[in-house]
Amino acid sequence: MIRSTALRRQLVGAVAVAAATALILSGCSGSANQKVDKAAPKVLSGNVSFWHFFTDREAKVIQSVVDDFEKANPKVHVSVHSGQDDTKLQQAISAGNNVDLGMSYSTDIVGSFCTSGAFRDLAPYIKRDKVDISALTPVTRSYTEFNGKRCAMPALTDDYALYYNTDLMTAAGITSPPRTLSELETDALKMTTYNADGSIKVLGYDPLMGYYENAAAHYGPAAGAKWLGSDGKSVIGSDAGWPELMKWQTAFVKKIGYAKLKRFSASLGQEFTAQNSFQKGKLAMNMDGEYRTAFIADQAPDLKYATAPFPTADDHTDLYGGGYITGNIMGISKGSQNPELAWALLKYMTTDTAAVVKLANGLKNIPHLTSALKSPDLVVSAQYKTFVDVAQNANSSTTPPSPVGAGYQQTFEQYWDKYQETGAGDLAAGLTKVDKQINASLALVSGP
Amino acid sequence: MTTLAERTTGRAVIAARPGQQRARRRRLLVVFGMLLPALLGLAVFFVYPLLASIFFSLTRYDGLSDPQWIGLRNYQYLFTEDPNVWVAAGNTLWFVVIMVPVKLAFAFAVAGLLTRARRSSGVWRTLFYLPALVPPVASVVAFVFLFNPGTGPINLILSFFGVKQGPLWFNDPNLSKPSLLLLAVWVMGDVMIIFLAGLLDVPRELYEASSLDGANGPQKLRYVTFPAMIPVLIFSLVTGVIAALQYFTEAAVASTVALGKASVGEGIGATLGYPDNSLLTYTEWLYVRGFSNFQFGYASALAVLLFIVAAAFLVLFLRKVKAFMPEEATS
Numbered sequence: 001m002i003r004s005t006a007l008r009r010q011l012v013g014a015v016a017v018a019a020a021t022a023l024i025l026s027g028c029s030g031s032a033n034q035k036v037d038k039a040a041p042k043v044l045s046g047n048v049s050f051w052h053f054f055t056d057r058e059a060k061v062i063q064s065v066v067d068d069f070e071k072a073n074p075k076v077h078v079s080v081h082s083g084q085d086d087t088k089l090q091q092a093i094s095a096g097n098n099v100d101l102g103m104s105y106s107t108d109i110v111g112s113f114c115t116s117g118a119f120r121d122l123a124p125y126i127k128r129d130k131v132d133i134s135a136l137t138p139v140t141r142s143y144t145e146f147n148g149k150r151c152a153m154p155a156l157t158d159d160y161a162l163y164y165n166t167d168l169m170t171a172a173g174i175t176s177p178p179r180t181l182s183e184l185e186t187d188a189l190k191m192t193t194y195n196a197d198g199s200i201k202v203l204g205y206d207p208l209m210g211y212y213e214n215a216a217a218h219y220g221p222a223a224g225a226k227w228l229g230s231d232g233k234s235v236i237g238s239d240a241g242w243p244e245l246m247k248w249q250t251a252f253v254k255k256i257g258y259a260k261l262k263r264f265s266a267s268l269g270q271e272f273t274a275q276n277s278f279q280k281g282k283l284a285m286n287m288d289g290e291y292r293t294a295f296i297a298d299q300a301p302d303l304k305y306a307t308a309p310f311p312t313a314d315d316h317t318d319l320y321g322g323g324y325i326t327g328n329i330m331g332i333s334k335g336s337q338n339p340e341l342a343w344a345l346l347k348y349m350t351t352d353t354a355a356v357v358k359l360a361n362g363l364k365n366i367p368h369l370t371s372a373l374k375s376p377d378l379v380v381s382a383q384y385k386t387f388v389d390v391a392q393n394a395n396s397s398t399t400p401p402s403p404v405g406a407g408y409q410q411t412f413e414q415y416w417d418k419y420q421e422t423g424a425g426d427l428a429a430g431l432t433k434v435d436k437q438i439n440a441s442l443a444l445v446s447g448p
Numbered sequence: 449m450t451t452l453a454e455r456t457t458g459r460a461v462i463a464a465r466p467g468q469q470r471a472r473r474r475r476l477l478v479v480f481g482m483l484l485p486a487l488l489g490l491a492v493f494f495v496y497p498l499l500a501s502i503f504f505s506l507t508r509y510d511g512l513s514d515p516q517w518i519g520l521r522n523y524q525y526l527f528t529e530d531p532n533v534w535v536a537a538g539n540t541l542w543f544v545v546i547m548v549p550v551k552l553a554f555a556f557a558v559a560g561l562l563t564r565a566r567r568s569s570g571v572w573r574t575l576f577y578l579p580a581l582v583p584p585v586a587s588v589v590a591f592v593f594l595f596n597p598g599t600g601p602i603n604l605i606l607s608f609f610g611v612k613q614g615p616l617w618f619n620d621p622n623l624s625k626p627s628l629l630l631l632a633v634w635v636m637g638d639v640m641i642i643f644l645a646g647l648l649d650v651p652r653e654l655y656e657a658s659s660l661d662g663a664n665g666p667q668k669l670r671y672v673t674f675p676a677m678i679p680v681l682i683f684s685l686v687t688g689v690i691a692a693l694q695y696f697t698e699a700a701v702a703s704t705v706a707l708g709k710a711s712v713g714e715g716i717g718a719t720l721g722y723p724d725n726s727l728l729t730y731t732e733w734l735y736v737r738g739f740s741n742f743q744f745g746y747a748s749a750l751a752v753l754l755f756i757v758a759a760a761f762l763v764l765f766l767r768k769v770k771a772f773m774p775e776e777a778t779s
Contacts, residue, residue, distance in 0.1 A: 087739050094512050112742040116512035197612065210707060210722065266619040267598020270710045334512075403510070407741035411531065418724060440529045444522070444746055445508065 036124040041340055045075035048341035051084040051092065052103035054363075059083070061362030065355050069348050076341060093118045099333040100342035103155060107143040107326050111401035114146035119331030122150050125343045131351055137391055139325045139398050140368040146401045153350040156365035157327035158289040159387040159396070160218050162311065166304045168202065168284040177285075177308035179320055181222065181245075184285070184311045185252050191284040192256065200256070200264040203277075205285040207252040208261050209416050212271045213287050216413050218324045219245050221397045223313035227408060228400050232446070234438035236412055237431035244313055246416060250423035258421055274299040290387035294364035307386040309393075322395025327368060366391045403445040408438045498755070504748035511744040522749035533750070535725050536733035539625065543695050543729070547629050548688040552681070555636040559643035560673075573644065580637030588701040589710070591631045592618050618706035621726035628698055628727070639684050646680035647673070682769055686762060693758050696735070699727040730754060 054062050059082040066078045084092070086109055089102045102119070113119040126133060133141060133150075140154035162184075164177055172191045178184040188204030195201045208214060220227070225241030228234060236242055253261060268282060269275020277283040278292070279300040287310055296303055312319045330350060332342045349355055356372040359365070361379050366387050372378060373388055380388060390396055402408055415434050419427070505522055507515035526533055558576055565572050579587065595602050595617035603614030617627045654672045663671065674681075703722040704710055720736060721728030730750070738747030 090511060090739075108740075109742075112510050112512065116510050118512040212708060262616060262619060263597050263613075265708070266616055266706065267596055268708060270705070271708050272710070404741040404743065407737075407743075410736070410740070414532075414721075414725065421724075437529075437531045440525065441741070441743075444525050445510065445741075445743060 036128060037340065038128070040129055040344075043075065044073045044341060044344050046338050046341055047077045047079060048100045048338050048345055049079040049081065049098050050101045050103070050342075050345060051081045051089055051099050053083065053085050053089075053105050055083045058363055061359060064362065065349060065359055066345075068355065068358070069345055072348075073344070076344075078345060090118070093333045093335060096335045098335070098337055100336040100338055101330060101346055102333055103328055103330045105328055106406070107329055107398065107401060108406040110143060110152055110329060111146045111403045112405060113331060114149045114151040114401070115403055117151075117334050119151035120334055120336070120339065122153065122332070122343075122346075125347075126150065129347065131347065135351065135369050135371060137325075137368055137370060137373070138394075139391075139396050140327060143326070143398045143401060144329055152329040152331040153346055154368035155328040155330045155350055156356070156359055156363060157325050157368050157391060158291060159366050159390040160213065160287055160289055160310060160324040161386045161390055162285060162308050163278055163288050163292060163305055163383075164285045164308065165278070165281060165283075166306050168281070172204075172284075177306070178311045180311050180314045180317060181248050182314050185248075185255075188252075188285060189255065198260075200260060202281070203256075203261075203264055203283050206261065206265055206277075206283060207249050207256075208258075208265050209249065209413065209420050211265050212277075213289065215409075216242075216245075216416055217326075217399045217409055218287060218310075219249070220399075221319065221322050221324050221395065222310060223316050224319055224395075224397075228402060232402065232442065234408060234435040234442075236408075236438070237428070237433075237435040241313070241316075242412075242431065243427055244315075246419060246427065247423075248313070249416075250420050253420050254423060278305075279303060290366050290384060291364055293381065293383050293387075296383075305383065307383045309386060309390055319395040321389065321393040322397065323390040323393070325391065325396050325398050327365070402442065404441055407441055411438050411441070501748045501751050501755070504745050505752045507745045509745035509748070510742040511738070512742075515745060518745070522746045523753075525746065526749055526753065532721075532725065532728060532733055533730075536721075536728045536730045539699075539726065539728055540693060540695060540730040542625055543628075543692040544689055546625075547632050548685065548692050550629060551632045551636050552639060552684055552688060554633045555639040555684075556643050556681075558636070559640050559647055562640075562644055563647045573641075576640055577637035579635045580641075582635065584635075584697045585701050587631060587635055588698050589705055591627070591634075592702055592705040595627055618702050619723055621724040624702070624706075624723055624726045628702060631698065639688070642680060642684060643677070646677050650676040678769070682766075686765065689761060689765075690758055693754060693761075694731050695729045696731045699729050700732055703727045 050066065052059075052062055059080075062082070063080060066080055070076055070078055084102075086104050086106055089099065089104060090109070092099050093102065104113075125131075136144075136154060137157075140157055144150060144152040144154050162177060168191050169177075169187075172187070174187050174190065178187050184205060185207075188207075191202065191204035193201045206212070206214070209216070219225075220241065223241035223245050225245060226235050226239045268277040269280060272295075276292075276295065276299075278286040278288070279296055281303070293307075296305065309321050310323050312322075330346050332339050332346060336342050349359070351369070353369055353371045353375060354377070356367045356369050357375045357377045360367045360372060361377075364384070367373050367375075367378065368391075370392070373392055378388075399406070399409060412434050415430055419425070419430065504515060506517060506519060508518050508521075509515035562569060562573055562576070582590075594600050597603055597614055597616045597619060600617075602617070603611075606614045615623050618624050650673060654676070655668055658668050658672050700720055701710075704719045707719050707722045709719050720732045731754070734747050734750040734754070737743045737750065
């Protein structure tokens with residue numbers, strides 16, 4: 001009797017574990033049906049769900065372009081889900097929710113989404129509909145594919161350049177924006193003023209890593225620095241650009257004083273509020289994206305400022321004019337119920353010049369289509385034009401997609417953050433260790 | 449050989465058995481039926497996620513494609529190659545060992561004082577409890593602004609006392625955790641209320657008897673208050689330690705706001721841990737590896753380890769304190 005009860009318990013336990021395992025596995029499976037019709041449907045009809053992360057005013061801009069699509073295709077209804085960030089999008093796709101088309105704010109997901117098939121391979125659609133991929137700017141082409149698989153299309157870009165306060169620059173007797181990092185440092189020190197107690201009153205340029213948009217990724221193009229090699233492994237330790245940038249930045253920090261800069265930076269306003277230090281005139285020069293022009297127009301319309309490409313390392317003046325580029329991306333979910341409709345909407349929003357210009361004018365981001373960058377309908381102010389030029393410059397670059405997202409950048413930035421405090425220690429050995437850490441993390445995802 | 453009476457009784461017993469069994473079965477069904485919602489909840493929200501985490505921790509899994517079995521590789525990476533896991537574990541341990549006892553001690557002291565308040569006790573209780581009602585994100589944001597080294601009122605007040613260069617608080621790796629400790633002490637109202645209820649429950653006669661025996665204040669605390677409060681203290685300590693092991697929101701928001709990058713709807717993977725990883729907690733690191741680096745298999749291994757540590761602490765701690773429980777002492 002006891003034995004049979006025990007047996008029964010064991011059996012029930014085994015069944016429960018087996019059921020749970022089956023449940024787990026069933027929750028993870030589900031491959032995409034990648035069948036593509038030989039010809040695009042002549043008349044589009046049905047429902048398509050579109051998930052994006054924008055909210056409020058920006059969501060209305062997206063909606064206006066969706067409305068145009070629906071007007072052109074009266075039998076189509078687009079169900080728009082706004083305010084869905086990357087985590088929600090990932091979970092929804094993973095859980096098999098009805099996501100036809102998804103938009104992400106980060107190019108960092110491309111590696112994972114392409115590898116896993118979370119975003120479908122777009123090559124069959126592109127080939128069938130003869131979409132000209134060369135119409136995309138080169139950098140946006142590169143960050144929307146991974147290992148030769150195009151699973152996403154760019155949807156506007158964020159480009160980075162130098163903002164400078166023209167009043168403060170004139171007051172310091174500077175007539176033109178800096179073109180090299182040495183000039184940036186010299187001008188910044190000239191424009192920096194101090195209070196009676198020695199604390200910083202106005203800072204020429206804040207060199208602290210981590211501050212606002214001061215990230216390794218954004219500095220990289222200034223020295224043509226590379227992240228990953230053709231084998232997908234880290235080359236940070238062997239690239240000459242990174243130590244050059246790190247030594248310049250750390251020496252710059254030392255000239256003003258790490259503690260003094262830290263105190264000043266800590267007292268500045270939040271980046272994405274009206275208290276932004278550049279907008280408040282506490283910072284004379286700053287690295288930032290094109291979206292700042294919209295913030296300034298809205299929150300500090302009286303600010304006198306101009307923009308210029310970000311300065312290059314002293315021995316890389318040939319790279320001047322370029323900058324860091326990233327952007328939003330869009331793809332068709334693996335669980336899409338209506339991939340043809342999703343593709344039609346994706347194609348419209350990312351390859352139709354008029355739609356892209358409308359989005360760019362509304363969101364104040366930079367178009368990813370060469371035709372849109374040159375379009376007379378694109379509203380281009382003097383400050384915004386710098387970013388339009390950066391987008392088309394051959395020296396502009398981006399961070400490569402990887403299966404660990406931005407993990408490799410985070411590992412390197414942690415090391416740089418620490419290094420800038422003193423600039424002491426063996427930099428070469430430190431960067432080799434960074435390579436090792438990144439490669440170990442990549443091996444965990446891709447296998448040894 | 450059985451008598452007729454015995455046989456009759458035996459038949460009666462045999463006849464009664466099926467009835468009793470039916471009643472027992474019915475009772476069991478009722479009990480099971482009443483327990484079912486709770487059991488279902490437990491199975492869906494505890495057993496299934498736990499089994500899933502254990503399974504995923506043995507796989508390479510990005511949260512999107514099918515998991516691939518890799519055995520103990522994630523655990524090998526955790527113990528030998530992960531550059532931040534021990535930093536994160538050390539920070540979390542700090543919160544467990546320093547923050548929890550300090551918060552409890554402060555809450556206990558305030559509750560003790562409130563039991564002695566003769567006038568406006570309701571007002572005082574409300575005042576001390578109010579901060580606990582503030583949502584964690586709002587309280588952290590407020591604290592980071594209050595402690596802003598350049599514009600915050602705390603350093604301004606310190607300057608009146610001759611401190612010209614006030615601390616950097618949340619921007620200083622040495623002070624970021626103590627700054628969060630101050631926040632934890634400020635929002636101790638929830639624990640304080642539990643302690644207050646416990647203290648008011650201690651029989652007055654015990655104090656009177658100890659007074660007659662000549663006990664002074666500290667002796668009353670040691671021999672009357674503490675023994676009576678042990679169940680409440682254990683509960684607060686256990687829940688406090690488990691919450692500290694899972695410490696996330698306050699540290700994440702403090703890092704993001706102190707770095708000047710407060711925003712809504714975008715990833716926070718890059719700001720977690722600021723300054724200098726001093727606020728990188730174990731669960732934050734788990735989040736980064738899972739949601740920012742698409743390493744859900746590895747994140748599951750981190751989660752399993754956290755579960756084991758929490759469970760081990762609980763078992764060891766409860767075993768240790770069992771001897772001090774009043775009912776155990778008397779049995």
